[in-house]
Amino acid sequence: MSTTYPAATPVATGPDTPRPYQNYVYAYPHKTAYRPLPEPGPRLAELWRGEPKDALSLYLHIPFCDVRCGFCNLFTRIGAPDELSTRYLDALERQAGAVREALAGDGPVRFATAAFGGGTPTFLTADELTRLCDIAERRMGADLRAVPLSVEASPSTATADRLAVLAERGATRLSLGVQSFVDAEARAAVRPQRRADVEAALARIRAAGIPVLNIDLIYGIDGQTEESWRLSLDAALRWRPEELYLYPLYVRPLTGLGRRAAVGERAWDEHRLGLYRAGRDHLLAHGYEQRSMRMFRRADAPAQGPDDYACQTDGMIGLGCGARSYTSALHYSFDYAVDAREVRSIIDTYTATEDFGRAVHGRYMTDGGDGDEARRRHLLQSLLQADGLERADYRGRFGGDPEDHFGAELAGFAARGWLDGGAPAGVLRLSPEGLAYSDALGPELFSPAVRAAMSAYEAR
Incomplete structure (x- = not known):
């Protein structure tokens, strides 16, 4: 039976209020909960046997960048010397052949969505x-x-010849990492770029005719004020991007900024929250709809095309040394690191690999055998979207209401004003305040086993 929550009201911050910026949850469980699988590792053909394969997501990871930004903890390295990009694509092709063979065992195989990420995919030449x-x-x-x-790009690599290739091959979305239109803020984030170069890149993207332009911006950069934040927002809005992503700055271990100082006191939390709310309200006033804490989409933006992939439940195929793959039983990838030397070593191992027929690193979603991790993933990844969770769908999958499985957590969210009491019947969704606290709410839904694994992970 559904629980009715009271109308949400913001809860005053105090010493007991969770810190709003704890962990950016874009997938569950996080890769720091993955571990080496018992050798020799399960064969991919066995992992994918019996799995639905008619609406898969395909992700190709390119781990190269021209420069490593100070906030970046992605799996990436600077440059690709000694024909490394060629050797990497050779390995990617070998992996693709092995994965496709593993998928061919039973049932139709169809990809419903695709993405090139990184790193910077447009680091690659047009050829x-x-x-x-x-x-x-x-x-x-x-x-x-x-x-x-969808393809990710940086201003310096969004050249006309590369964009022409992507447009001709069917790219429907180009995501440009701008972060700030203020040159001093870009330097503070250890991202050397000039606004003039960013504007030139945006002009080339619009000229290429890719239907959806996304611009990434970051708030919380050292020296950033609400006025300078508004300047970046307005500069982005002049290009009428179909999408805008607003990211809070995180300072993580082993990144350029993380090596300088440990940052994250309450004053900085409040500063970032203030900038978030200012940015959110500014975009809403300019005709954008909020789709998650980070994502804003122009109300009149065209659809990218048919998309019947559901991130909560459908499988994912990741190719490349920083990509993940998801089956119902196992989430798997290659090893993960942030430190530059460790990343280079993992890439070198990947390019030398001949047999990609087994999973070597990951986390089973069936530990305990009670379906708890699958329920957590479904609830978490549904709640963090503005549309929320359809209760009927959850009941159909898991045989009960979310409150039956996560009553204490949801009651705590409601007490903080994070749940929307005015949601349509049959929908469980976050309030505006809940969306603002997504990076605190998400981690509260991590299982004890995943928390323990993440805590035991040694950053390298």
Whole structure:
């Protein structure tokens, strides 16, 4: 039976209020909960046997960048010397062949969505991007022109020849990491770029005709004020991007900024919350709809195309040394690191690998055998979207209401004003305050086992 929550009201902050910026939850469980799998590792054909494969997501990871930003803890390295990008694409092609063979055992295989991420995929030359698309299409069987295809880029690599390749091969969305239009703020984030170069890149993207432009911005940079934050927002709005992502700055271990100082006191939390709310309200006033804590989409933006992939439940195929793959039983990837030397070593191991037929690193979602992790993932990844969770869908999958499984957590969220008491019948969703606290709410839904694994992880 559904629980009715009171109308949400913001809760005053105090010493007992959770810190709003704890962990950016973009997938569950986090890779720091993954561990090496018992050797020799399960065969991919066995992992994918019996799995639904008619609406998969395909992700190709390129771990190269021109420069490593001070806040970045992604799996990436600066440059690709000694034809490393060629050797990497060779390995990616070998992996694609092994994965496609493993998928072919039973039932139809269809990709419903695709993405190139990194790193910076547009670090590759135009010819290398053509080869990347060929791997996705010819090796994996993805029809890039028939599904949403998202590609990440940086201003310096968004060149006309690269964009032409992506547009011709069916890219429907280009995400540009700008972070700030204020040159001094970019330098403070250890991201050397000039606003003039950013504007030139945006002009090239619009000229290429890719339907959806996304601009990433960051709030909380050292020296940033509400006035300078508004300047960046307005500079982005002049390009009428179909999407805008607003990211809070995190200072993480082993990153450029993380080596300088430990930051994160309450005053900084409040500063970032203030900037978040100012940015949110500014975009809402300019015709954007909030889709999550970070994502804002222009109300009149065109759809990218048919998209029947559900991140909470459908499988994912990740190719590349920093990509993840998801089956119902196992989430798997390659080893993970942030330190530059460790990243280089993992990339070197990847490019030398000949047999990609087994999973080597990951986390089973079936530990305990009671379906708890699957329920957590579904609830968490539904709640963190503005539309929330359909109770009927949850009941159909798990045989009960969310409160039956997570009553204490949801009651705590309601007490803090994080749940929307005015949501439509049959929908469980966050209030505006709950969305603002997504990075605190998400970690509260981590299982004890995942918390323990993440705590035991040694950053490297």
